[in-house]
Structures are given as structure tokens and as C-alpha cells.
Amino acid sequence: MSNKEKVPENTAVRLSLCLRYLREMKDDENISSEQLAQLTGIPSARIRKDLSYFGQFGTPGKGYTVGKLKEQISKALGLDRQWNIALVGVGKLGRALLNYLTFKKSSFHIRAGFDVEREKIGKKISGVKIYDPYQMPKIIREKKIHMGIVTVPQEAAQEAVDLLVISGVKAILNFSPVRVVVPRYVKLRNVDLASQIEVIPFYLAKDNFPDR
Amino acid sequence: MSNKEKVPENTAVRLSLCLRYLREMKDDENISSEQLAQLTGIPSARIRKDLSYFGQFGTPGKGYTVGKLKEQISKALGLDRQWNIALVGVGKLGRALLNYLTFKKSSFHIRAGFDVEREKIGKKISGVKIYDPYQMPKIIREKKIHMGIVTVPQEAAQEAVDLLVISGVKAILNFSPVRVVVPRYVKLRNVDLASQIEVIPFYLAKDNFPDR
């Protein structure tokens, strides 16, 4: 049975981190929430609670079986299937992500890139073919793409997002440093790298520092 | 006078976002917290409260003067001075950040890059000279570098961080997808891009989606 409380905002991020460490272990090993806490830096009680929203996977006195835990977390996060991705904006950051995601085998598969630069269009970069943005609706339909990653300059961000939305994508990860708007039925997540840097001096001065 | 409550965790991130929009406006314009809310997507009351931790910058019935507000936020975030940065790991992601930070004039100046790859050492990339990591303590001292950005592969992350720490750096932004440990007097911030992607299917399935 699974805990009926509301799942907190970053349970998923924490479990994703746990999963990364579990992947480096053997399936038949055992691990306690306390050991996982050591590895990840997340308090053990938090880990147990995060897991409890999805079921009871542990054995009192013993801990968790790595293989089973991996499987359960993957399922909880929706990583037990294949997700097709479009990358919009194939600049330096885009290529870094491309590179990252095409290397390791995972639930994610970048199926197409889009860029306005003529020289890139038609080429393959890290094995991914680059298209002209006007082809987006067609390509996204054909390739059954579920989510978009936006790494275009900020001036182009809203336009890129709009194109993804009319193409039928249901989730967008936006790396451009502006707020963009989407219809309510589209899931949008913003990652603002500029702020991450800009914010450091504040925490340096103050003694408010998070995220150890 | 300034509100004596404790400053919440992501006040700084929110103010950094506000600042980005303010920078595109004329200094003598006026803006209300409600207008700023429209631009940023942050509720107006939250903006007013965030500002209130640092002083009273507005005029009732009128709003804020853009120029003054920019100045005050910059000061609150510690952006009213120059920060020297070392980039450790000059791969694709590193170069994306390099490119980003060297382009726009800002409070941040990347003064040196470090990488183990022989071909890169001695070269300049986006105007920044690349050094062998063993030179780190010397270079960081000479160039008065305050903070380090780590974009090395995960196996090398702890080593890179340790080198930065013994070189005397007081703040580190870690982009590698593992937890690294630092002494308590060093400020560490982790940005985990892999999790950002991995977590999307969860929010897609559930109807828990943040960060509009």
C-alpha cells in the first residue's frame, strides 16, 4: 500500500539522484536508507518518505534490494518506457545536452534537432539530424516526439515554444533565461542557468547556503 | 529600514529573474510590483516581500523607479562588484557557459579555464586561457579568483572540487551529476541537468507540475 499524503515538489528530483547511485550497484546487493543517505546527501528519513508515496519496497531490519528499488523508482518516475525528444536550438548548450543524452543509454532518445542556421540544417550532429523549424509539426508527428528541450537565445524562446505546442508536444524543458507561456495542458519546466551563477555571490555573503 | 524576517531560500533566484527584465527597461521608467509580476510570472506580493528584506525601495501609489530598483537588487545580490571565476572542465557544457558569460558584460569574469586534455592547454577558448589543473593553486592565487564552476565528468568531480578548495576558492558551482563534499566554509551549489530532464515524465504523468 502507498502513503496517501501529497507528493512534495522535489521528491522526483531526489529519487532521480538516488537512482543514479543505485545504477552503479549490483542488482542483488542490499542498501539501507541510511547508506543511500550517505551517498546522496539526502537525509534518510526523507528518502524513506519519498519512497513511501509509491509503495513499500523495503524489508525492516534489512533495507532495500538494489534491483527491485531501481525498478520501482524507475516506474514511479515514468522511466520504464521510451521518451522521444526534440531539441530546439542546436548551439553550444544544445550540443552539450545532445552529447550527454545520446551517449548513455536511457529512457530518452533525441529524435530530431531544429535550428535556424542554414549550415546546420540537413546535417547530423552527434547522430541527430537537424531540421528547419518550419518542418517541426510534420517531424514531431512522424517521429512521435513527446517532449521538447529549448536551448535557443531568449529572443527566440517564445516562438520556439509556440511551435512545439502547435506541433503537439506535451512537455517542454526551457533553458532560455526568460519566462515563456504555454497552454495549461502543456507541462513546462524552466532551468535558468544564468540565475544559478548570478545568485552565488548572495549566498557567499550571507550565510544562507543551500544544497550541500 | 528592512524587514527582519528570515530571507527564504529562493528569494535570490527570483530577484535575479526580476533584474533580468529590469535591465531591458530605461532607468527613469516606473514599474509596479504587479507589472513586474506579469513579466516574471512571480506573484506581486512575493516580489514586494522579497524586496522588503533589503529595504523600502518603492513609492506607494507609484511603484518603483527602474534605475534605483536595479541598483538595489544588484547590491542585495552582491552584483555591485567584480567576481573572478575559474572554469574547471572545458567540454561542451563548459564552453557553453564560457560563451555565455564572456559575451555579456556582467559582474562575472572568467579568468582561467582548466582541462586535462593536452590539446586544449595553452590555447585560448572564447578569449579565456586554458591551463593544466596542476597549475590551479598558482593561477587562482595570481588571478584572485573567487569562485569555481565545475563541468567535468562525474568521475573527476570530487578531484576538481578538492583542487579548487585547496587553491582557496570560497564558492563552487557544480554541474557534474554527483554529490561532492567540501569543507563547511566553502559554499557549494549543485545544478543537476540530468535530473532536470529525467524528472519530466513524472510531472507529465502526475498532475504535479511546478515552475510556470
Place this chain on the structure above:
DNA sequence: GAGTGTGAATGTATTCACAGCA
């Protein structure tokens, strides 16, 4: 009248601490 600044009310997340199971 319009919009700030802020206590008080509400909502969310984390941590504690322990009963209960293997």
C-alpha cells in the same frame, strides 16, 4: 486612487521519533 510594506493566516516540506516487523 493606486500601490507599497507587512503582520497574520494558510499551505507545504522537512525532521523527529517510535511502533512494529523481519
Place this chain on the structure above:
DNA sequence: TGCTGTGAATACATTCACACTC
């Protein structure tokens, strides 16, 4: 005995709503 799973306690963050100022 050792560790899970989870209510209850605490800490933290956001939002409301309004007295007050220009």
C-alpha cells in the same frame, strides 16, 4: 537487533488582506 514506514511536531514559504503613504 536493525531498519522500515509513518503519524505528529516543527520549520519554512507563500499568499492574503489591509493599514498606510504618496
